[in-house]
Amino acid sequence: MAARLADEGENPHGFSGDRKSVEALVTAWRQRTGDTVVEHRRERLYNLGTLTAPAPMPAGRARVADRGDRDLLVRWAQEYATAIGEPDRRDFGVWADGRLAYGGVTLWENDGGEPVAMVGSSRLVAGQVRIAPVYTPIHLRGRGYGSAVTAAAAQAALVGGAADVLLFTDLANATSNAIYQRLGFRPVTDFVTYRL
Incomplete structure (x- = not known):
């Protein structure tokens, strides 16, 4: 090659x-x-084993994002790309529209009804759903919102017929790796990205 x-x-x-x-x-x-x-x-691919709900579960609820959330999804997708250090040149409006077309973003709302975290999910293909991105704004982190919304999206994928629910983590982020393992995700294999 x-x-x-x-x-x-x-x-x-x-x-x-x-x-x-x-x-x-x-x-x-x-x-x-x-x-x-x-x-x-360096990243690790995980596949969901037995889903385990976060404990304690934060106050609030999961809901599928709708057209009224589009501006928020665009902003959070841009923030996510910046947070992971990716010079992503995608049109985040196109990304949001694509996900909204099939219900591909789940939000966690706090008990006041304010969105506090999001997770994207791919369409079901060959029995698989990939979860990405998972994003909680910096000032809202550490409260369990990311875990809760990831668990909700994983459960929805299983109910929707997924045999495999997959996600990637950055191996440099020990926190996210530990969180996903507590939710029941199991390591599959490691991936690496090189830049010229």
Whole structure:
């Protein structure tokens, strides 16, 4: 792959995938091109085993986002991209519209009815639903909202027919890895992203 990309004049921004495969590709790319390639992020893929509700459960409730939430979803998606250090060039309005079209965002509302966290979910494909992104604004973190909304989205995926509920975590974020494991997510394999 490295030889073909280089020979065809391709200029990738980086490589991402399971650790073993990507590290082999990066080695071949460096040998072929002499480019500097640096590790950017290590992630772990998780699959839901038995869903365990957060304890204690924060006050409030989950609900599926609707068109009236669009501006909030756009803003939170932008904040999420910034928080994880991704120079995401997506049109977040398009992202929000796509998710709203099939009920692909769940919000957690506090007991006053104010949205305090969100989680996105993919459509059901081949028996799988992927959860991403999970976002709680900084000033609202540490109250269990992210755990609660993730559990609600995972439960909805199971009820909707998902055999596998998947999510990725940044291995540098010990807190999120611990939270998802407490909810019943089990490690599958590690992924790595390199940037040129």
